[in-house]
Amino acid sequence: AQRVTQPEKLLSVFKGAPVELKCNYSYSGSPELFWYVQYSRQRLQLLLRHISRESIKGFTADLNKGETSFHLKKPFAQEEDSAMYYCALSYGKLTFGQGTILTVHP
């Protein structure tokens, strides 16, 4: 069965500090992985997907099949990055992790 684990429910950093949001998954096939973000009072939106290998808003995520991880990273966090972040695995439908609330302090 598909499973996504985000071990940190809360993560706090200061502006300008590096940030890493952890995501581990279990899946028997070839996974497609995503990071979704939900800013305060906004709807859930796609941040990035592993197959596009893009950097969105300075965030990157590398799929590590050996460690079954898809951690989200940003070298210099900004206050506007404060939000709820969900890692998700797709096989048609999405399986989400429990989410990590990121707070970036000034």
Added chain:
Amino acid sequence: GAGVSQTPSNKVTEKGKYVELRCDPISGHTALYWYRQSLGQGPEFLIYFQGTGAADDSGLPNDRFFAVRPEGSVSTLKIQRTERGDSAVYLCASSLRSSGGTTSSTDTQYFGPGTRLTVL
């Protein structure tokens, strides 16, 4: 252009009542998904439609839950004999298409704002 819309934004009902939640997907999107998000949890898959047919309803918790999409556009999630445990935010998403099956390519799912259901 218009995104996915959901109505109502909030619904309060009493235990045992019947409720309907509506989703209007992005025009032209053939795949439509329903998720449920309980407090402190990530969204959980309920059902998805490809066109008018339910391609996967494995996430529906029991037979009190039912969803339709009769014309391949708007979808309605129906909950009979509501229970307090049904209280959650119900999210709808649509995508241009969905592969399902054995391929790993999936179109981006665009989410609606959700309907917050409270069962008293």
